[in-house]
Amino acid sequence: MHRSYRHSLFLLPLIALAAQAEITVTAVFNPPRIAQGDTAQYVVEIRETSSQRQPTPDAVNNLPIPQAGGLELRNGRTSTSQQTRIINGVAEYSVSQQLIIDAKASGLGRYSIPSYTFEYKGETLRIPDATLQVVERPAEAGPTVDELIFLRSDAPGQLYVGQTTEIALKLYISDEVRLSSLNSFDRKADGFTVSELPEATESNEIVNGRRYRVLSWPLTITPIRTGTQNLDFEFTLTASLPGQNNRSNPLSRRGFGGSIFDDFFGRTERFSVYTEPNEVEVRPLPTNGQPGSFSGAIGDFSLQVYTDRPSTQAGQPVMLSVEVAGRGNFDRINSPTLAESNNWRSYTPETTFKASTGASTLRGTKRFDYVLIPQNTGELTIPPVEFAYFDPEDAAYVELSSPPIDITVSPSDRPSPPSPSASSEDPVSAEPDATPIARRMSIEEALLTLDYRPKPISRNLDNPIQQPEFWLVNGLLAALFIILAYVLRRRRRLAEDPRFADLHAARKDLRAAQKAAQSTDEADAFYAQAQQAIRLAMTCRTGQNHRSAHFEELAQAMQNSGVDSAFIEAGRQIFKTADALRFGAQSGQGELDTAKKELERVLNAL
Numbered sequence: 001m002h003r004s005y006r007h008s009l010f011l012l013p014l015i016a017l018a019a020q021a022e023i024t025v026t027a028v029f030n031p032p033r034i035a036q037g038d039t040a041q042y043v044v045e046i047r048e049t050s051s052q053r054q055p056t057p058d059a060v061n062n063l064p065i066p067q068a069g070g071l072e073l074r075n076g077r078t079s080t081s082q083q084t085r086i087i088n089g090v091a092e093y094s095v096s097q098q099l100i101i102d103a104k105a106s107g108l109g110r111y112s113i114p115s116y117t118f119e120y121k122g123e124t125l126r127i128p129d130a131t132l133q134v135v136e137r138p139a140e141a142g143p144t145v146d147e148l149i150f151l152r153s154d155a156p157g158q159l160y161v162g163q164t165t166e167i168a169l170k171l172y173i174s175d176e177v178r179l180s181s182l183n184s185f186d187r188k189a190d191g192f193t194v195s196e197l198p199e200a201t202e203s204n205e206i207v208n209g210r211r212y213r214v215l216s217w218p219l220t221i222t223p224i225r226t227g228t229q230n231l232d233f234e235f236t237l238t239a240s241l242p243g244q245n246n247r248s249n250p251l252s253r254r255g256f257g258g259s260i261f262d263d264f265f266g267r268t269e270r271f272s273v274y275t276e277p278n279e280v281e282v283r284p285l286p287t288n289g290q291p292g293s294f295s296g297a298i299g300d301f302s303l304q305v306y307t308d309r310p311s312t313q314a315g316q317p318v319m320l321s322v323e324v325a326g327r328g329n330f331d332r333i334n335s336p337t338l339a340e341s342n343n344w345r346s347y348t349p350e351t352t353f354k355a356s357t358g359a360s361t362l363r364g365t366k367r368f369d370y371v372l373i374p375q376n377t378g379e380l381t382i383p384p385v386e387f388a389y390f391d392p393e394d395a396a397y398v399e400l401s402s403p404p405i406d407i408t409v410s411p412s413d414r415p416s417p418p419s420p421s422a423s424s425e426d427p428v429s430a431e432p433d434a435t436p437i438a439r440r441m442s443i444e445e446a447l448l449t450l451d452y453r454p455k456p457i458s459r460n461l462d463n464p465i466q467q468p469e470f471w472l473v474n475g476l477l478a479a480l481f482i483i484l485a486y487v488l489r490r491r492r493r494l495a496e497d498p499r500f501a502d503l504h505a506a507r508k509d510l511r512a513a514q515k516a517a518q519s520t521d522e523a524d525a526f527y528a529q530a531q532q533a534i535r536l537a538m539t540c541r542t543g544q545n546h547r548s549a550h551f552e553e554l555a556q557a558m559q560n561s562g563v564d565s566a567f568i569e570a571g572r573q574i575f576k577t578a579d580a581l582r583f584g585a586q587s588g589q590g591e592l593d594t595a596k597k598e599l600e601r602v603l604n605a606l
Contacts, residue, residue, distance in 0.1 A: 021050040023123065027113070027130045029103065035137040036108055037144045042073060044099045044127055046120065054082060054093040058121055063099060068113045070106040071132070075234070075272055077101075105134040147210070148174040148241060151273045155221070155231050158281045160392050163298045164222045164329035166362055169233055171273070172205070172212040179213075180238040180268055191229030191282060195220040220362060222329060223282040234274040241269070285390055291399050293336065297389035299328015299362075305385045305402035314412045318372045320405075322349075322385055325365040335368045335548075339383035345373045347498065348548050373498070374409040381406050503540060509547075510536035517599060523592055527578035530599045534571050537606040551575040558606075567605040570598050 023046065030041045044063060048055035057080060065073065082095040105111055115129045155167045173179050185197050200215040223229060285298075301324050308319040322336055335349045349368040356363045374380055382405040391398050494501045513536055517529035538546045538554050542561055546554060551572055558568050574595065 021048040021055040023048050023120070023125065025125050025127050027127045029130050029132040032131065033133045033135060034105075035141060036105070036134055037137055037146070039144075039146065040103045040132055042101045042103045042113065042130065042132075046097045046099075046125075047094060048096075049092060049094045051090065051092055054084070055095045057095050057097045060097060060099060060118075060120065063118055063127070064116060065101075066114050066116055068111055070109075071111040071113075072104045072106070072277075073101045074277070075102040075274055103132060105132065108134050108136060110134075142242070143174075143176075143210075145241065145271075147208075148177050149179075149237075149239065149273055151233060151235060151275050153231070153233055153275045153278065155278050155280060157279075158283065159223050160283050160285055160298060160390065161223050161226050162285065162296055162329060162332060163392055164220055164331070164362060166218055166220050166360065169217045169219055169275075171200075171215040171235060172207065173215070173239075175211050175213065176242045178240040180240065182235055182237050183270065184236040186234045186236075188230055188232040188234075189221070191223055191225040191227075191280075192231060193222045193224060218360070220360075222332075223280065226282050226284045229280050229282050231278050231280050232275055234272055236270065236272045238268055238270045286395070286397075289397055291386075291388035291397055293386040293399065294388040294390070294397060295334045295336075296332040297324070297328060297387070298332075298392060299326060299389060300391060300393070301326035301328060301387070301389050301398075301400070303385070303387050303400040303402060305405070307382070307405055307407065310406075311408035311410065312374060313410050314374060314377050316374075316412075318374070318382075318407055320346075320370040320372050320382060322368045322370070322387075322402075323365055324367075324387060327363045328389065330361055330364060330366050333366055336385050336387050338370065338385065341383055343374060343376050343380045344382065345375055345498075347371045348545055374407070377409045377411050379406060380409050503543060507536075507540055510540060514603065518596060521592070524581055526592060526595065527574065527581055530574050530595070531578050533599065533603060534574065534606070537603050541606050563605055567602050571602045574599060574602070 025044070025046055027042070027044045030043050032040075034040050042065075046057070046060065048057060060078070062076070077100055079098040079100060080095065082093075085092045085094075103111075111132045111134065113130050115126060117124050117126045119125075150172050151170070152172065153167055153169050156165065159165060187194055197217055197219070200217050203214045203216065205212050205214050221231070304323040304325070306321055308321070312318050320338075324330075324333055330353055335351060338346050347370065349370045351366065351368055353361070353366045354364050355361060356365070372382065384404050385402045386399065387401075388397055388399045390396075494504060510533060513529045513533035517526055517533055520526045520529065532547075534554065535546045535549055538549070538557055538561075542557055544557070546557060549557075555568050555572065558571070559565075577591075577595065
């Protein structure tokens with residue numbers, strides 16, 4: 001019995017080895033020979049075979065492919081298939097995973113990718129070498145796919161970090177191609193924020209003697225990282241390409257000459273087109289000579305400052321408008337900071353933007369409207385407004401300053417309440433000649449007027465004070481007067497007390513922001529509402545206006561008001577994720593539920 005048990009232990013490793021899948025790896029160019037100008041595919045296949053169960057492949061998204069001089073590899077994708085075969089009652093399970101990469105040669109000759117290794121399921125696998133041969137293109141061969149349909153962009157070679165610029169993305173479609181649909185749009189631009197794809201405009205161009213229908217999309221890009229950054233675009237589309245009938249040509253099959261068109265003849269195919277590899281050098285903004293009023297504006301701007309009136313009265317506001325016009329990254333232009341003055345009390349401005357050309361956000365006018373309330377009377381001066389921007393053409397900072405504005409503030413003409421009199425005399429005693437209301441009658445007069453003495457009130461009439469209707473009506477009237485007095489007092493306080501008005505608006509906006517943040521399922525919308533909710537919560541907590549504050553200002557205010565550091569860090573993470581979604585090319589959809597819970601914790605702490 002013990003011997004049988006030992007034999008079973010000895011067989012367990014053998015059974016486990018038999019259950020493991022056998023893994024084989026191949027690498028080929030498909031086709032292995034092409035004509036100059038055509039594109040081949042470098043295909044790496046990982047095949048797992050087992051007689052016990054269907055293998056489960058591990059995802060392989062990239063490979064350490066050695067450099068092959070003169071051979072451009074791009075547009076990688078994967079494909080997976082599985083198969084079950086039963087031969088003589090024995091089952092064989094297999095799964096194949098293919099990594100397919102487009103390969104384009106720079107000229108004639110042989111191009112080889114040498115053998116290399118990679119890790120897969122804990123094993124070190126070796127991928128064999130593969131060779132591609134490129135021969136001269138026959139004179140009678142038709143145009144290549146890349147000549148019939150291609151994608152271009154006019155991105156600049158150099159930009160400054162934060163510099164917004166507009167580029168054109170163009171899809172060229174030969175008259176010989178029938179485009180069925182654009183299926184998807186992709187971009188490889190981790191170092192940029194890129195605007196959404198707008199509606200295309202259509203035109204016609206002639207390139208190298210061939211007529212093309214051109215679909216154009218204007219895009220705005222803003223680099224967010226310094227250094228060399230990739231900026232590539234790709235469309236997946238469905239189209240029909242022209243066919244060729246030179247099947248007698250020995251190069252008309254297997255990828256030579258017009259053979260690729262034979263493959264498309266009579267059918268609609270789905271494939272990808274992409275821009276040529278493009279790298280943009282992103283430079284940092286110079287720190288030397290950077291003005292204190294610089295807040296990130298890059299471009300070419302002008303400044304105009306004016307008020308809505310030359311004079312006012314004490315307590316009456318003045319509207320100060322600051323207009324920044326020109327071309328540049330308006331989305332990063334913040335409101336200029338007004339100089340401190342004891343003569344004026346200012347509030348966070350209202351911001352509006354008006355584009356000057358269509359829907360473009362690069363040209364236009366951004367206006368900031370400040371409400372200023374005078375604190376004194378007389379000839380008061382609004383200090384100059386300073387604004388600085390970086391001119392990328394001259395690689396220098398430009399400082400703009402408005403002249404001071406004089407405002408005449410006169411005393412208020414509102415009537416003052418009457419002051420109480422120093423002495424209060426009896427009005428009756430002040431008029432000694434007043435006729436007395438009553439006098440004592442003589443006995444004779446009393447006897448003559450006995451019949452006119454007042455008669456006692458009849459006891460049959462009920463006392464109205466004892467009636468419940470009396471108290472009900474008077475109670476309702478009293479409640480109405482109390483409510484009316486409260487509403488009038490609250491309205492007056494909202495009009496005359498700016499701090500109370502700010503807190504009232506902040507509480508109202510906070511409830512709306514909390515509701516919007518918890519109800520939205522879109523990451524961008526949630527984080528925008530979450531940022532505003534935190535700003536409004538701190539406005540209500542501190543009584544100071546934090547509606548447009550950066551998080552560092554909020555963090556300082558939280559520390560000063562005794563908020564725990566854990567909640568401060570949670571708020572910092574929400575702002576950090578929001579900025580990454582706004583300025584980066586990432587998505588926060590997967591962590592939305594967790595972010596909502598974190599926002600609720602932070603708001604409860606505030």
